[in-house]
Amino acid sequence: MLKKLEVRTKNETSELAKKIARNLQKGEVIALYGELGTGKTFFTQELCKYLAVKEPVTSPTFVIMNEYAGKFPIRHIDLYRLDSIEEVLELGIPEIFEDCLTIIEWAEKAEELLPENVWKIKIALQNGKREFQIYHFG
Numbered sequence: 605m606l607k608k609l610e611v612r613t614k615n616e617t618s619e620l621a622k623k624i625a626r627n628l629q630k631g632e633v634i635a636l637y638g639e640l641g642t643g644k645t646f647f648t649q650e651l652c653k654y655l656a657v658k659e660p661v662t663s664p665t666f667v668i669m670n671e672y673a674g675k676f677p678i679r680h681i682d683l684y685r686l687d688s689i690e691e692v693l694e695l696g697i698p699e700i701f702e703d704c705l706t707i708i709e710w711a712e713k714a715e716e717l718l719p720e721n722v723w724k725i726k727i728a729l730q731n732g733k734r735e736f737q738i739y740h741f742g
Contacts, residue, residue: 611734617643618650620736624723625654630676631702635711635718638727643734644709647727648680651707663709669695677704683713692717 611617628634634651636644649661657674664670664682672678679700686692692714700706701719708714711724718724726737 607736607738609736609738611736612732614646617647617734618653621647621650622654624738625651628655628705628723630705632705632721632723633701633719634705634707634723634725635714636707636709636725636727637711639729642727642729644727645682647725648707648709652678652680655705671704679704679706681706681708683708683710686710686713689714689716 609620611620624634628651636647638644645661645663652661652672652674655674655676655678657672657678659672661672661680662670664680665684668682668685670680672680681695681697683692697706697714698717698719708718711718720741722741724737724739724741726739728735728737
């Protein structure tokens with residue numbers, strides 16, 4: 605399945621996150637792609653809000669992984685600072701996928717480790733709007 609959507613406001617991004625959150629289950633992986641500043645972390649924050657996460661959701665750029673309790677356990681991973689697949693493997697990916705929802709920013713750095721049942725969400729900024737390309741393989 606492929607969907608392309610143009611998003612103009614934070615409220616529209618929030619509504620998109622809400623729609624996707626309704627379909628998510630424990631054990632799924634969301635792979636986020638996009639340049640710096642495209643809104644990957646904001647999208648994750650909104651998604652977590654609709655998955656009943658009560659604590660603040662912050663970017664794990666420096667700590668690499670944050671864990672949250674919500675509708676089910678959630679792991680939010682940011683691979684931006686990693687340089688090799690070996691570093692990604694040291695995190696325990698893909699062993700961690702089964703017992704939680706996993707959200708990965710900069711997922712291209714772990715592409716070959718992603719499971720078949722994955723949501724690939726590509727975010728691009730164009731003329732002040734965000735374009736979301738959503739692929740769901742599952």
